[in-house]
Amino acid sequence: MRVLAAMSGGVDSAVAAARAKDAGHEVTGVHLALSPSPQQHRLGARGCCTVEDSRDAARAADVIGIPFYVWAMADEFGRDVVDDFVAEYAAGRTPNPCLRCNEKIKFEAVLDRALALGFDAVVTGHHARLEPGPRLRRSVDEGKDQSYVLAVLRPDQLAHAMFPLGDSTKAQVRIEAAERGLGVAEKPDSHDICFIPDGDTAGFLRKTLGEAPGDIVDAATGEVLGSHEGAYAYTVGQRRGLKLGRPAPDGKPRYVLDISPVEKTVRVGPAEALDVDEVVGVRPVWTNAARTEPFECLAQLRAHGQVFPATASPGGDRLVVRLHANARGIAPGQAVVLYDGDVVIGSATIDSASQKALSGFTG
Template sequence: MKVLAAMSGGVDSAVAAARAVEAGHDVVGVHLALSRNPGTLRTGSRGCCTIEDSMDARRAANLLGIPFYVWDFSERFQEAVVDDFIAEYAAGRTPNPCLRCNERIKFAALLEKAVALGFDAVATGHYANVTTDADGNKQLHRAAAWAKDQSYVLGVLTADQIAHAMFPLGATPSKAEVRAEAEARGLTVAQKPDSHDICFIPDGDTRGWLADKVGAEPGAILDRAGERIGTHAGAVAFTIGQRKGLDIGYPTDDGKPRFVLEIRPKTNEVVVGPREALALRELAGSRVSWAGLPPEDADIPFACDVQVRAHADPVPAMVRMLGDELVITVDQPLFGVSPGQSAVIYVGTRVLGQCTIDRTVSAVAVGA
């Protein structure tokens, strides 16, 4: 097969490309330039897509003996990921930029160009698996190592995208094994730190970055009764479930901590309350996609597991389509879930689909 290996400059994508070469595929490496003004150097695990990352990817490709190119996707990345991130926070929602990047850049823009150029598949360093069922349909599954599993951020992939996806690391039991393999292959990125932060906010100061992009004005912190109990420096950087950074100045009567329950961008208000008020029994979203074949009778409730964060534990739930909405009723309360997050649903290890959460229903009775 003719395979385009997306090489970020990290150890995972380098080993994934090496395995694709070793499997006998005709491999070409490509690094995506996603920043209009890339920095020269990374700072530990902060950021990615720097000039240093591009050079690391080129060195790995040279060692593997494969052609290597840098493709400029910065304009599309700005519109599809960065601008979306800003707009979502400005609306009081909490987006996942990594998931959006996979959806709109790595498995839309990149795959689109790869197929147009005659490639059969795009290989990445994600920890996930693609399998084929008895009827020849491709399915997306969790990686062998749940601690490294990245299927959540791939939950937005469509059937066609999964059919052209290759994840050579999916069956690898640990990251230590990947690093050891990179060392044995002579890859200079063998001990390079992983990227954990939002790549376009390399200093990790999301609050300051958003304040610069959206603006930050002082506003009221309210309790659930609507009484003003404090002042914040700007509502836009808060997220549902947040505990730190409220700086209210005095404790509750029972001494329990307060959490962000609601963000009101139009009035620049933040509502806080006890943790139990964060409990949710139902989630729903209208931006629905299926990772492969959709359920035959999606309007009839069916059992599955739902995951609402990349590293969260899955929770048993009942799911059904109600009009254009995917409605998810959980067996046990979920805490701190915000509109804008993605709810990815699983049947066993298989990723069935996802929705972007638009609304939630509290597990706590009104007035409780």
């Protein structure tokens, strides 16, 4: 097959491209230039998409022996990922930009262009397994598993995807890269949000949205406990950075329970008030066959987070997930991803989470 290998400049995508070539495919490497003004150097292990990353990808392609190109996609990335990220925070939600990037850039814009150019599939360095069906499964390396951020992909997109690293651990990938003579073998992984390389999300949002001061209030009593410069700087479940002038009566920490951008209010309360057992998702995506009847599953509510036995009830553009045990600090805007064992069933964007009665559940 003719395949396009998306090469970020990191070790995973380089080894994935090399494995695709070893498998007999006709491989072309492409680096996605996603920033309109890329930095010369990464900030430690933070960020990606720098000039340095582009050069690392080009050198890896040269070692592998495949053609290499750079595709300028800053406009698409800015519109579909960065602007969406800002708009979600402004609306009081906590988005996951990696999901949007996979959905809108790597497996929509890039895949569409690849197919138009005559390629059969897009290869990436994601740690996940893909089997005929298609069946998207967790990686054998649970600590590096990325099936959660790939659960936004439809069957027609997965049919043109390749994830060659799913059967290997990250340590094995690094050893293989060194044996192949790839200079990125020991390159640190990127962390946090790629377009906020210094890790200061609140600062980025403040520069983008401007200051919007308001009150931090006790959710139970309505008492004003402090102030903030912008509700967008907070997320449900947050404990640090509240800078409240007075402790709770019982001396226990307070957490963010709710964010209201319209009222410019952040509501706080005790940890137990974060407990939820029902999650409502919108815009469900099914990675294999669409579900229309309630079913038992495992639900994951954040990347690398705990999984919960659950009952999922689809209904058009909504998905109600009843957890069989309490989860804590679930933020609207994140994804709920449903699994059958280690196989991804589908996902939805969390619209709300609440505490319902747990009666009737035995799990």
